[in-house]
Structures are given as C-alpha cells and as structure tokens.
Amino acid sequence: MKKERIWISLLVVLVLPLFGAGANKLSRGDFNDRCFVFSEDSVTDNVVENDSTLNDKYQAYLNALQVYTSVLQNIQMYYVDNLPVDTLTDYTINCMLGNLDPYTTYYTNDDKEEIDFMRTGEYGGVGATLMARPDSSTMIVSVIKGMPADRAGLKPGDIIQSIDGKDCLSLPLPQVSESLRGKPDTDIVVAALRNGKKKVFRFKRESVVVPPVSYYGIVPSTDIGYISINTFNDKTFEQTKNALVSLEKTKHLKSLILDLRSNGGGLVSEAVKLANLFLPKGKSIAQLQGRDNIVLQTYETTDSPLFPKLPIVILINENSASSSEILAGALQDYDRAVIVGRKSFGKGVVQSVLQLPNGGVLKFTTSRYHTPSGRCVQKDDLGGRLNSSTKDSLSVFYTANHRLVTGGGGISPDIEVKVDTVLPIVYFLPSNIGVVDYVTEYVRKHTDVPNPFTFKLSNADYDELIKKLEEVDYSYNRMNINALDVIEKNAKTDGTYDQAKGAFEALRKALKPNLRNELMKNRNEVSKLVEQMILRRYLYDEGAQAHSLKTDTDVQAAINILGDRTKYQSILSKPQQTFDK
Numbered sequence: 001m002k003k004e005r006i007w008i009s010l011l012v013v014l015v016l017p018l019f020g021a022g023a024n025k026l027s028r029g030d031f032n033d034r035c036f037v038f039s040e041d042s043v044t045d046n047v048v049e050n051d052s053t054l055n056d057k058y059q060a061y062l063n064a065l066q067v068y069t070s071v072l073q074n075i076q077m078y079y080v081d082n083l084p085v086d087t088l089t090d091y092t093i094n095c096m097l098g099n100l101d102p103y104t105t106y107y108t109n110d111d112k113e114e115i116d117f118m119r120t121g122e123y124g125g126v127g128a129t130l131m132a133r134p135d136s137s138t139m140i141v142s143v144i145k146g147m148p149a150d151r152a153g154l155k156p157g158d159i160i161q162s163i164d165g166k167d168c169l170s171l172p173l174p175q176v177s178e179s180l181r182g183k184p185d186t187d188i189v190v191a192a193l194r195n196g197k198k199k200v201f202r203f204k205r206e207s208v209v210v211p212p213v214s215y216y217g218i219v220p221s222t223d224i225g226y227i228s229i230n231t232f233n234d235k236t237f238e239q240t241k242n243a244l245v246s247l248e249k250t251k252h253l254k255s256l257i258l259d260l261r262s263n264g265g266g267l268v269s270e271a272v273k274l275a276n277l278f279l280p281k282g283k284s285i286a287q288l289q290g291r292d293n294i295v296l297q298t299y300e301t302t303d304s305p306l307f308p309k310l311p312i313v314i315l316i317n318e319n320s321a322s323s324s325e326i327l328a329g330a331l332q333d334y335d336r337a338v339i340v341g342r343k344s345f346g347k348g349v350v351q352s353v354l355q356l357p358n359g360g361v362l363k364f365t366t367s368r369y370h371t372p373s374g375r376c377v378q379k380d381d382l383g384g385r386l387n388s389s390t391k392d393s394l395s396v397f398y399t400a401n402h403r404l405v406t407g408g409g410g411i412s413p414d415i416e417v418k419v420d421t422v423l424p425i426v427y428f429l430p431s432n433i434g435v436v437d438y439v440t441e442y443v444r445k446h447t448d449v450p451n452p453f454t455f456k457l458s459n460a461d462y463d464e465l466i467k468k469l470e471e472v473d474y475s476y477n478r479m480n481i482n483a484l485d486v487i488e489k490n491a492k493t494d495g496t497y498d499q500a501k502g503a504f505e506a507l508r509k510a511l512k513p514n515l516r517n518e519l520m521k522n523r524n525e526v527s528k529l530v531e532q533m534i535l536r537r538y539l540y541d542e543g544a545q546a547h548s549l550k551t552d553t554d555v556q557a558a559i560n561i562l563g564d565r566t567k568y569q570s571i572l573s574k575p576q577q578t579f580d581k
Helices: 002-019 021-025 056-078 085-098 109-120 148-152 173-180 236-249 268-275 323-333 433-445 459-471 479-494 497-511 515-521 523-548 553-562 565-572
Strands: 105-107 123-125 128-132 138-143 159-163 187-194 197-204 206-208 213-218 224-229 255-259 284-289 295-300 312-316 338-341 349-355 361-370 396-398 404-406
Touching: 056 085, 085 105, 105 109, 128 173, 138 148, 138 159, 148 197, 159 173, 213 236, 213 523, 224 236, 224 553, 236 268, 255 553, 268 284, 268 295, 268 323, 284 323, 312 323, 312 553, 323 338, 338 553, 338 565, 433 459, 433 523, 459 515, 459 523, 479 497, 515 523, 553 565
Parallel strands: 224 255, 255 312, 312 338
Antiparallel strands: 105 361, 123 206, 128 138, 159 187, 187 197, 213 224, 284 295, 284 361, 349 361, 396 404
16 A cells, blocks of 8 residues: 555656646747656655645546556556556557647657657758659658758769668668668768769768748749748748848849748747738737636737838648748738638647656647737647637637638638649659659759749650650559449449449449540649659759749739739728618
8 A cells, every 4th residue: 555655646746746836837839947856755645645735626636646546556467468557658648648639749758859859840860852662772852952962962863772881772761761860960971873873972960950941032024022931940030031131132022922831830939020020010929828818928029120011912721830820810910911822720729848757758738829810820629539629709800900800710811712633643643653763864864954934844755754654554543443442342242243243344444544645634734743843853942933933823813912002902901881871
C-alpha cells in the first residue's frame, strides 16, 4: 500500500502544477524551461491522506489518478501477457490526446529529432528532395536554391550512389534520407551518378530553412506586383519587405497581389509585422483568447506603414491556415485588401509546449485567435470527441466599412473563384518516373535557360513525352475502372457474376483508356505541368511560379479587380443603405 501511495503521489506532483496559476505562464509556440523534477524522498503520504484540504476540482484529478494507477498496476501484475509500463503509459496518453484535437501531441524522449525540429523549426541536412526509382535506387528530384546540395553542385536527376562511403544504390529511400540528415556543420561526402558517370561532392550539412518568399515580380504587361509567401518564419517579414521595396524601385508597382495560397502559417509575429506594412500604427491585428474567452494577448501594429495606400488583393485557398488567415482576416476586417480565392482552412488555435519528466514533451492547445472584427479563425469543430464546439456567438460580423463577413472559422473570400478539379491523368504525373526522366533528359539536351513567361513545349517535344509515358506504361487512378472492380467483386460475392460476365468484360474493354488519346485530349493541362517541372530545374520554384501566372485563374481574377479601380473600391466600400418607402 505504501508503494501504491508513493506512485499516486508522484503522479499528483506531476499533474497538479498544470492546473494552477502557473499554467497560464507557458510560452506559446515554443519551449520554456519548466520541468517537474521529483524523487520518492521528496514525497510523503500527506499528499494523499490530507486530500480533504483539496478543493473539488483537485479531488477529481486525484480520484482519476487513483483509478488509473489501480488499472495500470493490475494490468502489469495479472494480465495474460507481460507489458512494459512505459508502453502502456504512452498508449494511454496518446489515446486521451487523440480524442482532443489534431494538434495536441505527446512526444517521448525517443522522438528527439521531432522535438528538436519543434524547438527550432530547422533541421540539419542538405536541402534536397528524393524519389525512389523502380530499381530501388534513390534519385534527387529537386534542390532548394542556396542550400548545401545546390551550392555543392548536386542536380535533379542525380542518382545517389553512396553517402560517406556507405552504398546507397539498394538502400530504401527513408534510410538514404536519414543518412543525408545530421547535425549542422558536419561534413558529408555524396557520390552520385549523372548520365552514368560518377561524381563526388564534399560539403557540410546546414540548418535547412525553406525561403519564405518563393517568387516575386511584376506581372507581365501590367503595373501589378506579385509576391508569393509559402510560410511564416523569422525571415518572412524581412524578405517580403525587401521584395516590395525592390518592386517599388522598378517604377511599375501600382498595386499588389499577395499570394498566401497553401501557406500553412507559422510565426504570428511575422504576420503582424506584414500587416503593419499596410495598416496604421496601433491597429489590433489579432486577439488571443483562452478558456472562457479570457483575452490573453492582443497583437497590434507598432509602426507607421510603408505602403498605406497600395491597393492589395490577397489570394487564399482551402490550405491557407493559421498566420495566413490572421493576415488575410485583419486586412479584410479593415477593408484594406480584397480577398480572392476559396475559403481558408480554419486553423486558429495556439499550442503551448511543455517539458515533461524523463525528456518527454507535451504540445497542447491553449488558446484561439480572433480577427479584429471578433471572428474566431478556428473552424467550429476542433475534431476531437471530448472538446466542445467553438461556434462564434454571432453568425455574422462587420468590417470597418460595415461590410458583412461570416464567422464559423476560416476566412471567406470577398470574391470566390472556383477551380476545375485536377484530372487523375495530370495529378499523378509529377511522381511518375517516366515524366521525371523525360524532364531530366530535356534539361540535359537544352542548355539554354528558357524564358519562364514564354516557354512552351513544341509539338515534337510533346510527342517525345507521350512516347516516354507509353514506354513506362504510365498508369493512373482511373475512377471508372476502380468502380467497376468494386461492382465486379460484389457480383462475385453475391453469386451474380457468371450471368453478367459477358457484360462485365465488354464494359471493361470499352472503358480501357487509350493513353495517347488521353494525353492529346488533355494536352494543355499536361503541358503546363511538365513545363513547370522543366523550369523548376533551370530556375527553381521562381521559374515555375512565373510561368503559372498567365494561366492561373486566381491570379487572373486578381488582375481583373486591380485593373479596374472602380470595381476594387466598390468591393471594399460601405454598403448602400436602403429604406422602405
């Protein structure tokens, strides 16, 4: 009984501080120095025996811990199989957190690499993306501009032969990837095959950081600037500001498209500083609210704006989240930008990170973001079984000009742009080895760097692509064939297949695709994707994005709005009042 009480006491010492006043002092989004350290010598029976002094809330915690301890002890002593206590505990914690929300997570000491990445947002590596080939070798498919692999001379299409003398030709891709990673500033030697010839590259690993601004420039034949931001890290504000200043110096910048599509967020402080480029000093950008809607923090602009009058369109889509939504929501609430695209993801919660005993870490949701108008950025449901709905107390909100904006999570665009569904024949192209090899061969044959705004595959080039895809028997997820497979399986199960066998065979024959015909029918979409893959080899992501501007439906919608200042102003203006006669 004494040992059981000590075990319960240890758990109480661990848990109780989480629910006291100190819990609100946890740092948001990064690690703090808090760690609960204890030993059996420091714990007495008084924690349990004097529980009458605890209030009802703490008594409930204590009762739960006693039940859990009893279950754990009996499973450990009498269950039919021998199960380690740490395995049972980890599983129990993960089951509990799994019923809360997708962002609350427990990391054990074995997850050191993930914990380190969470601490810094960086990892030691070379800055290359890999792909497994059919012969089990591993090939580089892209390199990050300016990162170690790029500077050392490694190129897409190179097949990794060895890393630090260790043969990699038959090694699974995850192990090759792991071998490339390591502590920053450590030496690495990579031997690669290029066109069948061995090349050796000696360089150092570095902290890999993806540049937040992937492309900026003036949209051809316009006076509209375009900046694409793919993340919010500690360099986002600086790079975006520099891009704006650079565009302004061209004397052509009269308005701006800020592309936040598929930007999953990051540092809120960077989003606030970006908003301050366009909004006056002292404006609230976001409010952080904890349990019971208690305001924990208000983010405000602190400086005079550099571009107070510049007309802006912000592009968002269903994958724009977190800091992207905070920036878009703030500029929408102040009628400072027109939002174009599709409703954003609705990720407006903040996680605090707590150091636990034995090296473990708990990342858990502690607050929600609200825009200046009061909208909660987080979608109504956090996705767990145990948490309550977070519906806005009001279904509608109003901007500074009294325009109506809806709540319920996410940012709804002022102008919605519907996009066509990506066809399977196009969707699976980037991961097909035939296409990757075609791109590698094209770049090898064509040494001149193409103009991203005018580059186009010729008829002969496209015919070569078709031949390459026929050669590798390019297959993709054909929904009609998949549906037929399901019906055929069900028919065999219920005994009706034999009588319908002829019909099944005839339908399967009729549905069998002609790859060449399909590729010709969808030439525009296929060519556009392959052209961007080729340009990425020459000009990195900047080349692919520059090429996409002329056919991007969201960008074209933004250009139409910014090209018509009357329309732009009318979208942001106060609605006209109507009165009954």
